[in-house]
Amino acid sequence: MSSKKLNEQSYLLSSQYKSANNLKARIALHENYGTGKIDLHKWIFEHIDIKDDAVILELGTGSARVWVQNRDRIPQDWSITLSDFSKGMLAEAKKNLMDIKRNFSFKQIDIQDIPFNDNSFDMLMANHMLYHVPDIDKAIKEIRRVLKPKGKFYASTNGEGNMLEIRQMLAQVAKILPSELVADSFSSSFTLESAPAYLNKYFKTVKRFDLNAEIIVDKVEPIMAYLMSMTAVDKLEELMPITEQEKAIKQVIEFIEDKLTNGLIKIRTKTGLLVAF
Ligand SMILES: C[S@@+](CC[C@H](N)C(=O)[O-])C[C@H]1O[C@@H](n2cnc3c(N)ncnc32)[C@H](O)[C@@H]1O
DSSP states (O other), rough: OOOOOOOOOOIIIITSSSSSSHHHHHHHHHHBBOOOOOOOHHHHTTOOOOOOTTTEESSSOOHHHHHHHHGGGGGGGGEEEEEEOOHHHHHHHHHHHOOOSEEEEEEOTTTSOSSSTTTOOOEEOOOOOOGOOSHHHHHHHEEEEEEEEHEEEEEEEETTTTTTHHHHHHHHHHHHHHGBBBBBESSSSSTTTTTHHHHHOOOOOOOOOOEEEEEESSSSSSHHHHHHOOOOOOGGHHHHHHHHHHHHHHHHHHHHHHHHHHBEEOOOOOOOOEEEO
């Protein structure tokens, strides 16, 4: 049986993004072991150049991290709609913004079908999410439609070869655990390299900004948490007897231990931002 694709809508909604837990495990690896001094969401915010009374829509907001990390620099008069197609994510976003007094509203939206009129927004943002979308062209057409003619679209995503070391480990995990539970690819469809071709179809100007860094981990646990966040372990019971489950998980841990060279695992990250207008 084949492994999970991260743009399979049913998998994303019923397992991967049902709640914020998987995303939290992945963010934790960057936050706790990233060697770069720059926070991705603060860095994204520094590129935003839009008027002080802008009307804004964010798609696939997740845990609303871009707003939480930049809480002190959100202009008072921005009117911001945060959206996600997962109810669980939207609930987490709402909770995380509870004490930030700005004009936030929340709506459940699939980026491929945005329920707003043409020319409604000065700015749209979709961070690290377009690679999940089955019909990327449809999503970008929708973005262009609801954006005002002079509006700007910001989209962060990963570059090719991002976290290659994790991908290689995930391929090994798929040999130990039932492969249909393991995500076989992430961020391969909408990368920093492939995104301009999608965006140029609807936008005259597309600018790319890169942010490369390194994560250095000195323990098995955070790597295990990351790999499991890409694996539907909640469904493991259905596919493996309990005795085999324990053995298999132990095997994954041993495999990670083997990867620690001089006590360390180094992971290279390639990420960045596209600005289209
Ligand atoms: C990797 S997370 C990124 C979250 C956030 N933008 C960030 O940068 O931290 C991807 C998010 O996109 C959402 N998502 C995936 N497919 C979607 C779609 N078709 N429409 C709207 N949201 C979607 C997921 O529920 C998840 O919250």
